[in-house]
Amino acid sequence: MRTRKWRNFDSGKLNEVLGHFYMYAHKQDGKHYKATSFENIRHALNRHRCGVPYSRKIDIIKDTEFSDSNECFKAAFAELKRIGKDSVDHHPVINxxxxxxxxxxxxxxxxxxxxxxxxxxxxxxxxxxxxxxxxxxxxxxxxxxxxxxxxxxxxxxxxxxxxxxxxxxxxxxxxxxxxxxxxxxxxxxxxxxxxxxxxxxxxxxxxxxxxxxxxxxxxxxxxxxxxxxxxxxxxxxxxxxxxxxx
Incomplete structure (x- = not known):
């Protein structure tokens, strides 16, 4: 998603682009993101959209205009959990x-x-x-x-x-x-x-x-x-x- 293009999208177009992004997002090597990383990306996009220099008063997570893209996010997030990408790396509790x-x-x-x-x-x-x-x-x-x-x-x-x-x-x-x-x-x-x-x-x-x-x-x-x-x-x-x- 190129910032220079999506920063000026209206809510309808942005909702469409976000939905597509959520469903097809992968790392550069083609592998899936971990669920935590995927969720962090979503929050980062929201902060970036609302912060300087754009400062648009929209919330891509809570606003109803983005319900379709959020359903895509939920589906993609559920799939990451299903394939085991919701794990967190921990140190062994005992040697x-x-x-x-x-x-x-x-x-x-x-x-x-x-x-x-x-x-x-x-x-x-x-x-x-x-x-x-x-x-x-x-x-x-x-x-x-x-x-x-x-x-x-x-x-x-x-x-x-x-x-x-x-x-x-x-x-x-x-x-x-x-x-x-x-x-x-x-x-x-x-x-x-x-x-x-x-x-x-x-x-x-x-x-x-x-x-x-x-x-x-x-x-x-x-x-x-x-x-x-x-x-x-x-x-x-x-x-x-x-x-x-x-």
Whole structure:
């Protein structure tokens, strides 16, 4: 979109050009933008249009004259999310040495309520890189789902609902994504642990993170109380886990 041409477009023409731009925007190497970059471009265009030297009193995001182009943006944005371009690069939450040490410790062997809770919560943090403790506290049994990969026939866990973060309230959604894969034959398979955990949760509590029972039998159908874990408990999880593994 050449600035010298589009700066003088009326709203109707600009709406048309923007719609075309949103649907066909790519980087110079032909690859797709990440969803966050795509959204930033849109906001930059809006600021550029309203700022010096143009200072036109229009808003290409909110004004009704741009409803058609905004529908194009929404469609293109949804497609970027569908093909996995809504991910955010994060540093690993724990290094490989510490991870092996944790998996080998008794606090992570998934054969008891508290250890299974530790294992699954660790896996969720590792694969989905949650950035806000309030998200952990707000997770429910329906936050994730187990799906089958048609290409491999293997199960995987994926996020099935967008959640608001502390830094992205209002109309902004958290832009993290990912999948938790199955490792057939592994006693520490994250999918197997997740499915076992879900099957043992208290049916009357919707929270994903429930307080483990102090006493239990292996054959019990419910390993957890009708009580969610508190925010402070979740916030201190990684510290407590590391201390327990030492």
């Amino acid at each position: 490989e040495t510490d991870r092996k040490k944790l998996f080998g410790s008794i606090i992570m062997i998934p054969d008891a309520p508290e250890a299974l809770l530790n294992k699954v919560q660790f896996d969720i943090r590792l694969y989905f890189c949650r950035r806000a403790q309030e998200n952990m506290h707000g997770m429910t049994k329906s936050t994730f789902e187990v799906l089958n990969d048609p290409k491999t026939g293997l199960k995987y866990v994926a996020k099935c609902e967008d959640e608001l973060t502390k830094n992205h309230r209002g109309n902004h959604r958290e832009l993290t994504s990912g999948v938790m894969p199955k490792f057939p034959g592994s006693p520490y398979c994250p999918v197997k642990s997740y499915e076992t955990y879900i099957s043992k949760l208290h049916p009357l509590c919707t929270s994903l993170w429930q307080r483990p029972k102090e006493s239990f039998n292996d054959e019990d159908t419910i390993w957890y109380c009708n009580s969610r874990l508190g925010e402070k408990t979740l916030a201190k999880f990684m510290t407590k886990l590391s201390e327990g593994a030492n």
